Amino acid sequence: WVTSRQIEAARVALTRHIKRGGKVWIRIFPDKPITKKPAETRMGKGKGSPEMWVAVVKPGRVMFELEGVSPEIAQKAMALAAAKMPIKTKFVVREEAHADAAAE
Template identity: 45%
Template sequence: MLLSPKKIKYKKVKKGRLKKFNYKAHTLKFGTIGIKSIESGVISAKNIEAARQSINRKIQRNGKLWIRVFPHIPIMSKSLGVRMGKGKGSIHNWSAKITAGMILFEICGVVKEKAKTALNIGATKLPIKTKILSDI
């Protein structure tokens, strides 16, 4: 179940810039414990999926897991051996821009120690620095 949007307005998007901090999605909304990003970066759909699978495997599909990020930015690349020029290239993968302070995953309905170990394992699959945020 690799994440990608069903419908997009524009096929190719400019890279843009990353913001330093996020002031909107910085608190737990659904679960009691979650993963919060410490630094800004770009997370691919494969990273999100790998983290989701490892967290679900560790909590043995008990409780509920929320994914608070969605990869809606297309990453373009040209195939190997193609010369420079001739346009931008086709969609290689999908990614999400992450700002510092953003909540990435949330868990509810699992024992706190088990949830912490699951989120630690999930955080190792992500390419940015994260910390575990608890409501309990």
């Protein structure tokens, strides 16, 4: 799971590093509520109130996308964002489809 606070910390790290050079897309959304009962509360009496929201991230899921910056800056920015994540991440470069078609 990735919490909404972790996603926001990664977003801030990305946008600060690329400054005003490119565009950032966040491809995950925290849509799962995690509930918690108050401290020193007896068992029972129903489910606790929502404590935080998380995004369920499975292997292979694209979490962030960058556009309009050089690959070196993008890799450094993504490394900063990956440091904020509680899971192992990988930097992937997407090959443009129209560039391949123009080369043929």
